[in-house]
Amino acid sequence: MTYEHDPADGTATLESSDLGPTGRPLREFPEPEPLRSHGPARIIALCNQKGGVGKTTTTINLGAALADYGRRVLAVDFDPQGALSAGLGVQTHDVPTIYDLLLSRGIAPADAIQRTGVEGLDVIPANIDLSAAEVHLVTEVAREQILASVLRKVSADYDVILIDCQPSLGLLTVNALTASHGVVIPLECEYFALRGVALLIETIDKVRDRLNPAITLDGILATMYDARTLHSREVLERVVDAFDDRVLETVITRTVKFPDATVAATPITEFAPEHPASRAYRQLARELVDRGAVA
Numbered sequence: 001m002t003y004e005h006d007p008a009d010g011t012a013t014l015e016s017s018d019l020g021p022t023g024r025p026l027r028e029f030p031e032p033e034p035l036r037s038h039g040p041a042r043i044i045a046l047c048n049q050k051g052g053v054g055k056t057t058t059t060i061n062l063g064a065a066l067a068d069y070g071r072r073v074l075a076v077d078f079d080p081q082g083a084l085s086a087g088l089g090v091q092t093h094d095v096p097t098i099y100d101l102l103l104s105r106g107i108a109p110a111d112a113i114q115r116t117g118v119e120g121l122d123v124i125p126a127n128i129d130l131s132a133a134e135v136h137l138v139t140e141v142a143r144e145q146i147l148a149s150v151l152r153k154v155s156a157d158y159d160v161i162l163i164d165c166q167p168s169l170g171l172l173t174v175n176a177l178t179a180s181h182g183v184v185i186p187l188e189c190e191y192f193a194l195r196g197v198a199l200l201i202e203t204i205d206k207v208r209d210r211l212n213p214a215i216t217l218d219g220i221l222a223t224m225y226d227a228r229t230l231h232s233r234e235v236l237e238r239v240v241d242a243f244d245d246r247v248l249e250t251v252i253t254r255t256v257k258f259p260d261a262t263v264a265a266t267p268i269t270e271f272a273p274e275h276p277a278s279r280a281y282r283q284l285a286r287e288l289v290d291r292g293a294v295a
């Protein structure tokens with residue numbers, strides 16, 4: 001960090017260029033210590049009922065970055081669109097999926113887990129079958145707790161489980177929130193980004209009251225930020241005004257590399273490790289470890 005020294009009065013003032021996009025001083029988060037033992041996992045839902053805000057991209061790249069830091073990571077595709085499964089290049093047809101586990105069709109959770117091209121990052125896939133789950137689960141006993149009971153069976157093998165939620169606040173998302181220790185809310189730096197967040201936080205509060213007293217908001221992650229536009233800067237300023245230190249310092253910039261990485265079915269952290277977006281996701285991983293959200 002550099003300081004502008006004013007010899008006239010001897011004061012040092014922080015240059016505004018040393019402030020991060022959230023308006024707070026830029027910080028370096030330390031490289032996480034290697035873990036000596038693994039599990040049980042802390043479970044984090046990536047959640048926002050608004051579509052296209054970066055939930056799946058964040059699950060993939062945060063998962064890969066944490067795996068690169070030696071964490072054992074399980075990513076759960078909890079969206080019938082199966083974008084997470086596609087983005088990690090795993091099979092979604094003629095294999096057990098999260099849907100089969102929810103309906104407990106005599107399949108052990110371990111049998112649905114697939115390895116990815118990233119060492120230490122595994123995935124439970126989803127496909128369009130999952131769209132029927134909301135209807136089937138409605139009549140189940142303890143219908144909100146079914147994912148929690150599935151994940152309990154594999155938690156010991158992982159340090160962190162990331163759940164990529166679908167863009168809705170229906171029963172599947174309530175299952176994800178009930179199963180989770182924490183929530184990360186990706187928020188696109190666009191007009192109307194804040195619209196809907198109050199409802200999401202209300203939903204998290206209800207889940208805390210009724211189903212999962214321990215759930216915490218691990219942070220709000222600003223995504224698709226473009227420092228060149230006043231608009232993006234204004235949106236981020238309003239998000240920080242509204243949520244203060246619940247806004248993570250790491251901000252994900254808008255970049256065309258993400259669609260490329262999707263086509264390559266591999267995390268950008270593997271595909272272009274020195275790209276600024278890869279650095280940003282590694283920083284996010286370090287920030288979450290620093291905050292205690294991940295071991």
Ligand SMILES: Nc1ncnc2c1ncn2[C@@H]1O[C@H](COP(=O)(O)OP(=O)(O)OP(=O)(O)O)[C@@H](O)[C@H]1O
Pocket residue numbers: 050051052053054055056057058079083165166167223224225252253254255256258259262
């Ligand atoms: N930082 C970024 N810069 C540019 N494009 C991005 C960025 N992050 C994600 N994208 C692209 O934006 C689109 C939506 O991202 P993503 O699928 O991660 O969002 P989502 O919240 O999971 O969407 P959905 O609600 O539909 O599941 C994708 O095409 C993705 O490649």
Ligand SMILES: [Mg+2]
Pocket residue numbers: 055056057079083084164165166
């Ligand atoms: Mg998605």
